[in-house]
Structures are given as structure tokens and as C-alpha cells.
Amino acid sequence: MAERSFAREVEDLKLGxxxxxxxxxxxxxxxxxxxxxxxxxxxxxxxxISHLMDVLADAKDVMEDLGVHFETSASEAAAAAMLxxxxxxxxxxxxxxKSTAGTNVASDALSNxxxxxxxxxxxxx
Numbered sequence: 001m002a003e004r005s006f007a008r009e010v011e012d013l014k015l016g017x018x019x020x021x022x023x024x025x026x027x028x029x030x031x032x033x034x035x036x037x038x039x040x041x042x043x044x045x046x047x048x049i050s051h052l053m054d055v056l057a058d059a060k061d062v063m064e065d066l067g068v069h070f071e072t073s074a075s076e077a078a079a080a081a082m083l084x085x086x087x088x089x090x091x092x093x094x095x096x097x098k099s100t101a102g103t104n105v106a107s108d109a110l111s112n113x114x115x116x117x118x119x120x121x122x123x124x125x
Contacts, residue, residue, distance in 0.1 A: 004051060010059040026051045029125070030059060038123075039091040040069040042082045046098025049125060053096065076102040080109035086120030087113055096125040 006027065013031050015021050021031060029052060033041060041063070045053045056063070056070050063070050073079035076097040086093045097106060 004054050006051075006055045006058045010055065010062055013059055013062050024051075026055055030055045033094055033123075034063070034066055034068065037092050038068055038094050040071075040082065040085060040093040041095070042071050042073050042093075043079045043096035043125075044073045044076045044098065044102060046102060049096045049098060052125065073097075076106040077109045080106035080113070080124075083110075083113055083122045083124075086122040088119075090119040092121040092123075094123040094125060 009023055009027055010030075012021055012023055012027065013034060015031075021028070023031075041056055043049070043053055043056075053072060057072070060070060071082075073082065073095075079095040079097050082095055083093060085091055097103070103110075
């Protein structure tokens, strides 16, 4: 269940070059992700990033129009495993999870992603 709905605000994510974007910081992060050329975004709900997951869920139609896959993960480790797509293929992606505790849960999956010759790009929020 979403903590908050951003259904009205996600329409501003469609603003293009030369148009002024105004919105909460979490909407600006979402817009930056979409403009960076990510192919996928995933994550695990939790503070302090829970609103980011809400925005991404509300913006699913906008993301699909841009060819961006979004899914919520069962855990931080599952979200981190999504990053393997950026290690093995030339795609950009981003994942998000809660703070320090989430990074601890994701650490095993992250340690297996260390690799030379990465062809894509990944961001952890």
C-alpha cells in the first residue's frame, strides 16, 4: 500500500527541454533517473526512500512509455541482484532501498556484482 499518492504530480515528469519543472525533491530524483536513460528501476520499500517507490509506482505509465521497467523487490538483496543486468549487458539501471540496514541485507548480492568489464551503469539510491 502506498504511503502517499503522487498520481497528479507524475504528469510533470513528461515536461521536456525548456519547460520548468517544479516539484518535491523525490519527483526531481525520479525525473533525473528518467532523463539519464535508465532501462530499469527497482527497489525495496522503506524509510527514508519510501516516497521514491510511491512515485515510481504512480509513474508506471510514464515509465512504460519511455521503455523503463519498474518493479518492487521482495528484499534489498533481490533489488541488488537486479543490478546484474548492468554488469552483463549495456543497460543503465537504478535500485533503491532503506538506509544502512538495507545495505547490510544487500551486501552479499552486491559483493557478487564486483566485476571487471562492466558494460552498463548502475546507481544505488
